[in-house]
Amino acid sequence: MRPVSLARSLRPAKTLSYEAASAAGLRRARMSASLVFFANGFVVASWLPHIPEVKERLGLGDSLLGIALFSMAVGSVLVLPVAGWSAGRFGSDATTRTAGLALCLLVPAPVLAPNLGALILALLLFGAANGMLDVSMNAQAVLIEDRYRRPILSSLHGLYSTGGLAGASLAAAAASVASRSRSVARTPRPAVSTCTRIWICPSAAPPAPMTLRPAHAPRHLAVRPR
Secondary structure, three states: OOOOOOHHHHHHHHHHHHHHHHHHHHHHHHHHHHHHHHHHHHHHHHHHHHHHEEEEEHOOHHHEEEEEEEEHHHHHHHEEEEHHHHHHHHHHHHHHHHHHHHHHOOOOOHHOOOHHHHHHHHHHHHHHHHHHHHHHHHHHHHHHHHHOOOOOOOHHHHHHHHHHHHHHHHHHHHHHHHHHHHHHHOOOEEEEHHHHHHHHHHHHHOOOOOOOOOOOOOOOOOOOOO
């Protein structure tokens, strides 16, 4: 009887365990990429409902607001060569993590900008982080799709759109609640201040409203027949 080789007998088990580990790693990689695409759309869209508030707070016209918003696109375009170099030099996964963290940290910057110059700078950096993340996460998704053996990019881009819808809706709802609370907080102030003045100094009470009345009651004219 021919003896069975130990290496040959263990080879199928090793192959199966390697394939199972590879499949589990691919699933985790796809879940991570899905989360990144969703978060990118969520973060970028969460800034959009704040544009009217920033415009009103800084007193910007349409032309100045357009220049400020255009700086975001300029930042995205200028960073494209750097994003490609970084993905090739450090890897698309490391670039994705760095750009995603920078994008999340830069979200409050345009909302809290004190003037037009700070707003342009904040949107320039915000657009640069978004452009770098766009390049690196798509490069990472292409690598995952190549090992997945079936198309997955369409589902990832669908998650980006879903994240954008969720981010814009949540930010709009939060801005609506905040503006409503500010209006409610501002409403009682005149009444409270008036009551306080009356309580502390009664002589400072506002005079009673004047009512105009005729000096003499109108006479009723009666026409008598002749």
